[in-house]
Amino acid sequence: MEQKKNYSLPFAFLTMLFFMWGFITCLNDILIPHFKSIFVLSYFQSMLIQFAFFGAYFIGSLIYFIISSISGDPINKIGYKNGILLGLLISACGTFLFYPAAQMESFLFFLAALFILALGFTLLQITANPYIILLGNPETGSHRLNLAGAINSFGTTIAPIIGGVFILSNSASGGDINSVKIPYLVLTGIFLILIVVFKLITLPKFTNNENIEKGVGALKYPQLTLGILAIFFYVGAEVTVGSFMTSFVGLKEIKGIPPEAATIYIALYWGSLMIGRFTGSVSLFNLNNTVKKIVTAIVPVATFFFILLIFRIKAAENDLLDIKSMLIYLPFIAVSVIAFFIGQEKPARTLFLFSLICILLLILSLFTTGEISLWSLISLGLYNSIMWPSIFALAIAGLGKHTSQGSSLLVMAILGGALIPPIQGIVADSLGVHLSFIVPIFCYFYLAFYAWKVKHILSH
Secondary structure, three states: OHHHOOOHHHHHHHHHHHHHHHHHHHHHHHHHHHHHHHOOOOHHHHOHHHHHHHHHHHHHHHHHHHHHHHHOOHHHHHOHHHHHHHHHHHHHHHHHOHHHHHHHOOHHHHHHHHHHHHHHHHHHHHHHHHHHHHOOOHHHHHHHHHHHHHHHHHHHHHHHHHHHHHHHOOOOOOOOHHHHHHHHHHHHHHHHHHHHHHHHOOOOOOOOOOOOOOOOHHHHOHHHHHHHHHHHHHHHHHHHHHHHHHHHHOOOOOOOOOHHHHHHHHHHHHHHHHHHHHHHHHHHOOOOHHHHHHHHHHHHHHHHHHHHHHHHHHHHHOOOOOHHHHHHHHHHHHHHHHHHHHHOOOHHHHHHHHHHHHHHHHHHHHOOOHHHHHHHHHOHHHHHOOHHHHHHHHHHOOOHHHHHHHHHHHHHHHHHHHHHHHHHHHHHHHHOOOHHHHHHHHHHHHHHHHHHHHHHHHOO
């Protein structure tokens, strides 16, 4: 009887969680150049921001995995709604700690605040993703998750613009540490409001009767063990490109513009994931082959122009931004549409093709300068967009009763977002920012290998 109820309002609030963790995660790309200037950090030291944030995903997932293995699923005991409330409370504590961290002018305190914030996000990820499935007909659960993912991408797209205005706009002459106080206090307030809302709204109860077996039986499946590394390198590559985008755009041979103006290019990089996700979502609808191809070609272009409308506000504030020059991105989008057609909605084939294209784009960016180098790097987002679901689906294929355990192990692999950026930071300190983009090339090489290998593993 519960499935006949209208859960549109609870679903809307759940998608706000996806928006929030996308928005706040992308604010890290603003904090990196801001803190680098204020605390006079090396590139390696500034990447400790991502290390603390994404490292919390690993620690949080590991703790959850251990507890689940020993005494059963914690969320099954406290309930998904209480899991969401706890995740929001922990996240609120993390954002609130930005205020005393700014008062003390302590970089280590900021890292601790980011770690706590991400611990809350870890619990929200564990609870909100399956809960989206519960709010309605299970057959349309994937549609709801896809929509939630698109809203997450919208958060990552606008975060650099908003963050640039409120955090970087007053950061002249070395920067002002106090500029983070109000934005993160506002975020704390939003989390507290969401806690009240989720406490009051009615959500369906759910009990998961599947207990995770003791031990690590899931690791006997090669598609999973190799897939854990694939998630590690995928998240690492995606995060490190975004983390260095501001510094890259600021190079004289690229754009030579200040961090505040460069945030629009971070936004477009993350907005490219939204373009790719909307394009990939076309297959969810019951369309004939001809209509599907037409819609697949139209959706990314329409999404791109929607993003440009958002950027017009930013362009009006800063004459360094030329919206018309961004039309050079259209050929890159056209290539991605062709790649989607060639992939034929097959995860292994699409992952292999997209990984190879990412390698070529990075090589092109390394050996060129100016607009070509810049847009080659930004367009990586188009191909990153489908990698998480492709890797995840391939990694848990055939796991059966070990699926839950395998899923938690894959979430731990988000650790790549903590480790790869500092590695690129070391290279940037030694060889320069431009040449440091050789690091994600190795990540995509592994992803191409995994796509090739897993196809053979699953065919036997």
